[in-house]
Amino acid sequence: MKILICLSNVPDTTTKIKFTDDNTKFDETGVQWVINPWDELALTRALELKEDAGANVEKVTVINVGLANTEPTIRKALAIGADDAIRVNAEPKDAFFVASQIANAIKDQGFDIIINGIESSDFNGSAVGGMLAEMLDLPSVSAVSAMKVENGAIVIDREIDGGKEVLSIETPFLAVVQKGIALEPRIAAMRGIMMARKKPLTIIEAVDVQAMTDFVAYEMPQPKPPCKMVDADNVKDLVNLLHNEAKVI
Amino acid sequence: MSVLVFTENWDGKFKKSSFELVSYASKIAEMLNTSTVALSIGNVTEDELKNLGKHGADKILSVTDERFNYLENQAYTSVIAQAAAKESASVLVFANNNMGKALAPRVAVKMNAGLGAGVDQLPKSTEPFTIHKKVYSGNAFGNVIIKTDVKVLTLMQNSFMIVENQKDGAVETFAPEVNEAHFKTKVKDVAKQTGQIILTDAEIVVSGGRGMKGAENWGAIEELAEVLGAATACSRPVSDEGWRPHNEHTGQTGKIIAPNLYIAAGISGAIQHIAGVSGTKCLVAINTDKDAPIFEVADYGIVGDALKVLPELVAGIKELKS
């Protein structure tokens, strides 16, 4: 079985978000770029499956749509344990553009399972996975919180509101994964970092696709009024404020 | 033309988010001078379907085919696209929840439509079609133009007020073409909570962090949730420790919620936690550390021991309600 993980290159989760050029561009000064946290968990789970002899995974590939500056992030995925990588050489314009590029790059490669993280922590679109599945005419399962191989069959937990469903599905399919898929992201060891340098990273030129959306301007959240402090000895005051002022109870 | 809304029911009753969606869609329909059509898939009584009319649905398409008892993304996508074609929908609206996130991107591709995911208000303009959405996990917002003729939107939960707007709400049975090849998943088991408030649908949420010290202290959180009719949640370390189930974890890597009231007890307010609750209308923090970052984002705060404050809060609210 061959597994593909779609990687998004995002600012570290603690980054202080700022914009330049009249709030039209994300300010990249001093930003640390990382693998999108969910994609990292997806990769971790794929590697766990590869180590499980019963799961019969021969290869884990990662793909990213990005310019050369995303290569450190891709190398990190190789260092964590992916076997090879593909970079589609283009600036990601929107989810449709990214999904189109990935669809084109992998359409003849026969991946059995394609995994996307539920959203990327920059544009919070939750879109590339579903779009890619539709473009490739593949079944998809979203909100996946566990994936196992049992006697050769794929068994998936899907979160539903207030519970979960256990599903079985045949390959090929696409999974959009979220919390639970792996416990802790795997960290690259020294040996992995050394090996990553030699692992294949194929660069594919982008196809001509128009984005369907345009980001026109960013806004920072409105500065909020300072927190109203209530004395711990007068908890009833809080009840009154919530009832009469905030009107939420 | 029309605006098509994808609704969701929970054991035959529409979810609160579906009424939000219909209210929202009918406002967009007003902006575009067109009508609102709601699509319902599942076993819902005529009376319940009619409730969508109260919030602005001119027409309701009802699909009751049993093959749709479980979500099958490709099959649902095909039904929604057929409904949209039949109603010449120019805007399709979904909730930004598990189901909406599973379907909206597929539907967008199928219909050659641009996707606006996670919008939090009405479009700022319809020419060009400009939406407003959170980006960077709530640390900023973006204004985005959707350039295609057909647009697909997913609406953040709790971001639009349910309004009464009585419309005709004529119910029409809809029997779409079904492609058997679209059914590729088999549901082997379902574990569904019943009788409890669903975290992502809840108006009030009481949440505990590591400052609650241990699973044995959660009685106070549950009691407060009980008197408020609230759902319970927790921070990530709490579910990692196994003090609470994983499905209660909120934050960037957990559930993203936007209730009217979020009470955070013993939660420090790490940026990743706040990313999951930044859409909250009113945030209350209880923390022993007056410098905890949670107070920077809270509306009301108490510096104090949550284990002492929570029972007093329960008593105060009981008094208020009696």
Ligand SMILES: Cc1cc2nc3c(=O)[nH]c(=O)nc-3n(C[C@H](O)[C@H](O)[C@H](O)COP(=O)(O)OP(=O)(O)OC[C@H]3O[C@@H](n4cnc5c(N)ncnc54)[C@H](O)[C@@H]3O)c2cc1C
């Ligand atoms: C990539 C990544 C993703 C993450 N995603 C998430 C996420 O989705 N959700 C999430 O929650 N975290 C997430 N985290 C972890 C996050 O950084 C914090 O570590 C976590 O939110 C802290 O949880 P906490 O507030 O419960 O615990 P702590 O940070 O330990 O805070 C406990 C608080 O309780 C207070 N306290 C102690 N005793 C009492 C008392 N008796 N009464 C009242 N207050 C008391 C303390 O003053 C302190 O402020 C993520 C981290 C990373 C790196």
